[in-house]
Amino acid sequence: MDQTLQHLVNGTVLGGTYALLGIGLTLVFGIMRVVNFTHGELYTFGAYMAYALVALLQLDFILSLVLATVLGIGLGAAIELLLLRPMRRADIDSVMLVMIGAALVLQNAEMWAWGGVAKLIPNPFPGEPLVLGPVSVLPLRLFVLAVAAALLLGFWLLLDRTRFGVAMRATFQDPETAALMGVRIGWVNTATFALGSGLAAAAGALLGPVFIVSPTMGDLVGLKAFAIVILGGLGSLPGATIGGFALGYVEEFAGGFVSTEYRDAFGFLLIILVLALRPQGLVPAKERIG
Amino acid sequence: MSGGESANRPGQFMGYALPWGFVALLALVPVVFPDPYLLAVLTSAGIFIIGAISLNLLLGYTGQLSLGHVAFFGLGAYASALATLGFDIAIGFGLRLQVAPQPVWVGFLAAILVAGGFGWLLGRLAFRVRGAFFVILTVCFAQVLRMVALNWVELTQGPMALIGIPGFALWWPGEGVVELTRKDQNYWLVLAVTVLAFLLVRQLVQSRFGRAMVALRANESLARSVGIRVTHYLTVAAVISAGIAGAAGSLFAHYTRIIDPDVFLFIYTVTMVIMVVTGGKGTLWGPVVGGFIFGLMPDLLRGTAPPEVQWVIYGAAMILFVMFLPRGIVPALQALLRRRAA
Amino acid sequence: MSAATPARPLLEVENLAVHIGGLVAIADMSFAVPAGQVVSLIGPNGAGKTTAFNVISGYMRATAGRIRFEGSDLAGLTPERIAARGLTRSFQRSSVFAGCSVFENALMALHLRGRAGLLGALLALPFARREEKQLHAEAEALLALVGLADRAARPADSLAYGEQRRLGIAMAAASRPRLLLLDEPAAGLNPTETEALMALLRALRDQGMTVLLVEHDMAMVMRLSDHIVVLNQGRIIAAGPPDAVRRDKAVIRAYLGSAAEEALHAEA
Numbered sequence: 001m002d003q004t005l006q007h008l009v010n011g012t013v014l015g016g017t018y019a020l021l022g023i024g025l026t027l028v029f030g031i032m033r034v035v036n037f038t039h040g041e042l043y044t045f046g047a048y049m050a051y052a053l054v055a056l057l058q059l060d061f062i063l064s065l066v067l068a069t070v071l072g073i074g075l076g077a078a079i080e081l082l083l084l085r086p087m088r089r090a091d092i093d094s095v096m097l098v099m100i101g102a103a104l105v106l107q108n109a110e111m112w113a114w115g116g117v118a119k120l121i122p123n124p125f126p127g128e129p130l131v132l133g134p135v136s137v138l139p140l141r142l143f144v145l146a147v148a149a150a151l152l153l154g155f156w157l158l159l160d161r162t163r164f165g166v167a168m169r170a171t172f173q174d175p176e177t178a179a180l181m182g183v184r185i186g187w188v189n190t191a192t193f194a195l196g197s198g199l200a201a202a203a204g205a206l207l208g209p210v211f212i213v214s215p216t217m218g219d220l221v222g223l224k225a226f227a228i229v230i231l232g233g234l235g236s237l238p239g240a241t242i243g244g245f246a247l248g249y250v251e252e253f254a255g256g257f258v259s260t261e262y263r264d265a266f267g268f269l270l271i272i273l274v275l276a277l278r279p280q281g282l283v284p285a286k287e288r289i290g
Numbered sequence: 291m292s293g294g295e296s297a298n299r300p301g302q303f304m305g306y307a308l309p310w311g312f313v314a315l316l317a318l319v320p321v322v323f324p325d326p327y328l329l330a331v332l333t334s335a336g337i338f339i340i341g342a343i344s345l346n347l348l349l350g351y352t353g354q355l356s357l358g359h360v361a362f363f364g365l366g367a368y369a370s371a372l373a374t375l376g377f378d379i380a381i382g383f384g385l386r387l388q389v390a391p392q393p394v395w396v397g398f399l400a401a402i403l404v405a406g407g408f409g410w411l412l413g414r415l416a417f418r419v420r421g422a423f424f425v426i427l428t429v430c431f432a433q434v435l436r437m438v439a440l441n442w443v444e445l446t447q448g449p450m451a452l453i454g455i456p457g458f459a460l461w462w463p464g465e466g467v468v469e470l471t472r473k474d475q476n477y478w479l480v481l482a483v484t485v486l487a488f489l490l491v492r493q494l495v496q497s498r499f500g501r502a503m504v505a506l507r508a509n510e511s512l513a514r515s516v517g518i519r520v521t522h523y524l525t526v527a528a529v530i531s532a533g534i535a536g537a538a539g540s541l542f543a544h545y546t547r548i549i550d551p552d553v554f555l556f557i558y559t560v561t562m563v564i565m566v567v568t569g570g571k572g573t574l575w576g577p578v579v580g581g582f583i584f585g586l587m588p589d590l591l592r593g594t595a596p597p598e599v600q601w602v603i604y605g606a607a608m609i610l611f612v613m614f615l616p617r618g619i620v621p622a623l624q625a626l627l628r629r630r631a632a
Numbered sequence: 633m634s635a636a637t638p639a640r641p642l643l644e645v646e647n648l649a650v651h652i653g654g655l656v657a658i659a660d661m662s663f664a665v666p667a668g669q670v671v672s673l674i675g676p677n678g679a680g681k682t683t684a685f686n687v688i689s690g691y692m693r694a695t696a697g698r699i700r701f702e703g704s705d706l707a708g709l710t711p712e713r714i715a716a717r718g719l720t721r722s723f724q725r726s727s728v729f730a731g732c733s734v735f736e737n738a739l740m741a742l743h744l745r746g747r748a749g750l751l752g753a754l755l756a757l758p759f760a761r762r763e764e765k766q767l768h769a770e771a772e773a774l775l776a777l778v779g780l781a782d783r784a785a786r787p788a789d790s791l792a793y794g795e796q797r798r799l800g801i802a803m804a805a806a807s808r809p810r811l812l813l814l815d816e817p818a819a820g821l822n823p824t825e826t827e828a829l830m831a832l833l834r835a836l837r838d839q840g841m842t843v844l845l846v847e848h849d850m851a852m853v854m855r856l857s858d859h860i861v862v863l864n865q866g867r868i869i870a871a872g873p874p875d876a877v878r879r880d881k882a883v884i885r886a887y888l889g890s891a892a893e894e895a896l897h898a899e900a
Binding site: 490493494497498499500501502504505508509511512513514515516517518519520526 | 689690691710711712713715716720721722723727728729730731732736739740741742743744746748749750752753754756760763764767803804806807
């Protein structure tokens with residue numbers, strides 16, 4: 001029982017960042033029909049930027065996280081303008097290939113710039129875990145969960161309450177009609193991709209201090225982000241949130257009770273099962289976002 | 291086919307003399323330039339070209355973007371290595387599965403069968419889901435296999451790698467059945483298998499069977515309306531494609547003599563995809579041309595640039611080709627030749 | 633499959649209903665296509681004609697009702713199985729394999745005429761090679777039939793519109809089906825091309841093919857059809873030979889609105 005509670009807490013912390021990752025990816029697919037292979041690289045980018053700002057430039061920790069996210073947004077916008085905008089008429093496979101190429105470039109540029117040695121991001125939180133009855137959790141992890149939750153909430157509000165959110169949802173449902181109604185699809189796309197990238201970078205910056213920062217850290221994470229959105233139904237925002245937490249719990253519990261070695265494999269097995277049995281995901285994608 | 295192989299008939303010279311002359315030249319390389327480094331580079335390029343040829347069947351002819359192709363390569367490598375090394379594992383209920391070391395040709399067959407079997411499985415599974423879902427499913431499939439290879443230590447030795455894999459054994463003129471240890475022998479073996487794979491795929495795509503695959507790619511609804519069974523043709527294409535990739539994996543295992551779970555890395559799939567896309571998907575020569583370019587590039591860049599830069603160049607090349615020469619080099623050349631001829 | 637007795641229609645559609653996400657595309661449709669005839673399905677846009685085609689040819693599922701072809705139920709069969717039984721269709725749009733030559737298109741459409749499998753292809757068995765030769769000959773004959781022999785080497789999507797339509801029909805007819813469903817074959821054709829199309833359809837009928845047609849060109853429908861079924865808003869409002877349908881009040885109302893009906897009354 002104690003163990004179960006502990007796994008539940010760990011799963012929630014993990015799930016929060018997974019949801020963050022999944023939302024960015026699913027949003028880009030839902031609105032732009034782009035399978036974004038650079039998502040994991042943006043995550044890595046966010047972590048390295050956090051490292052550079054905190055460890056090298058000695059900036060404030062929180063400020064660094066914010067700046068890393070902003071830089072992620074900028075990189076995302078650049079990718080959209082340079083690569084995706086010229087490819088708007090291309091078929092989905094070609095766009096995927098371009099994104100894979102971009103991921104390859106980004107990852108190896110990072111490897112080149114930072115070297116293969118993993119980096120540590122110092123953080124101002126105490127290293128002693130908080131103990132609450134049978135459960136213990138590191139303050140840093142609680143902080144990560146809180147920020148992830150705040151970002152998720154903020155994102156929902158953005159979609160639900162702002163004009164930009166309305167434009168995005170309109171584009172999601174029917175790009176042609178949205179365009180006729182005066183929504184500037186091009187900019188919605190750029191903003192969507194930039195925001196999705198920003199969320200990935202934020203997740204990287206948040207998790208960087210928890211784990212270590214290395215050029216290949218985005219590989220597994222990028223694939224897991226796919227697992228999350230498939231689980232939830234490609235293109236569904238509530239689905240990505242649920243999928244994120246679901247994957248967090250599955251990994252945590254399966255890793256705890258079944259097999260530690262295969263911990264990371266459960267997510268992928270889950271995708272294969274979901275795709276084989278229920279290809280539309282847990283939450284069908286055609287439902288509205290927001 | 292649609293790339294123009296059958297539409298483009300520049301006569302016997304282009305059809306026979308040129309390709310066979312090219313093969314003859316390649317066969318002479320070890321005699322004329324017995325440089326072990328060059329042979330090593332060409333041999334590993336050849337293994338990847340076989341992989342690219344097999345991927346082209348799915349990616350180019352049926353139009354299915356399979357990004358888990360390295361799974362079949364890796365399965366073939368492990369199947370072949372394990373069959374020749376022998377293994378003894380628990381299979382549950384207190385039972386053990388013991389396999390004594392087998393001759394290499396058994397390993398080679400096992401590689402084709404195991405990879406083909408998984409190709410069938412993935413085909414049945416994946417062709418129910420299409421487009422982006424299919425792509426992600428294939429990526430995950432390879433990833434799961436990599437994790438199995440990493441963690442099923444009893445069978446695969448995990449990250450410690452399978453070592454001491456025997457070399458290919460073949461009858462060799464004047465020597466009887468010997469283990470191929472020399473660079474030139476392995477080179478010729480890979481060249482021969484590459485030519486076989488090429489001929490196999492050519493035979494296939496120029497038949498009624500290949501036409502059905504291309505029809506499915508060009509217009510699935512229309513293809514079904516003329517009676518082409520989608521799942522049947524896609525599954526068979528997946529099986530053959532996987533089987534050839536498995537053969538390439540087997541060659542790889544017995545050539546390098548050591549394999550570890552990294553044979554399942556996504557980057558190898560990407561390499562094969564780049565070869566097919568830049569060379570020209572859906573053309574017979576595309577994977578060969580692309581395979582030579584990207585198979586030799588790392589070694590041309592060696593010494594002048596670190597490996598990361600090589601991969602940056604790969605990635606950039608992929609982007610540029612897809613954006614500016616989306617059909618690839620071979621179709622572009624064919625179009626140029628046709629215009630010259632006209 | 634029971635052999636079709638002369639009395640039994642080739643295709644029987646009984647109480648067919650199709651609902652798409654709460655929308656009723658076809659409410660209740662019953663009609664039969666006797667062998668050897670040209671039957672037309674007409675009606676205003678949105679009447680459910682294309683939906684009916686999609687269901688009969690296996691691309692959509694019926695909500696209720698039954699479709700029998702040569703006496704056996706087609707429910708649950710895939711389009712490719714239905715084609716193999718001898719019922720094929722053409723498409724309104726994208727009727728050719730883009731990127732492939734006209735000749736390749738014809739060969740692809742002859743898929744069901746061949747039987748060579750994997751082994752035959754891989755080993756280039758004599759049987760497979762003979763068959764391949766025969767398929768090539770059939771493809772040439774097919775293209776000659778629709779007057780596209782001189783276009784064989786051209787990419788199919790570079791053909792003129794009318795030629796693409798002709799190729800599409802030739803492809804649907806390539807496997808020599810017993811029932812051919814044509815979805816607006818005359819759409820976008822000029823009068824000369826329409827004339828050629830009618831000659832082609834008559835030729836196909838004379839070869840023993842039964843034709844079910846969805847068409848807007850009334851002149852063509854009236855001249856070509858043996859039997860006409862008129863749909864409106866998912867229901868059959870009239871059926872019969874061209875002359876009877878032409879005079880049917882419900883048809884006139886559906887097509888021309890009440891103004892025409894008044895004019896008709898005034899005339900009478």
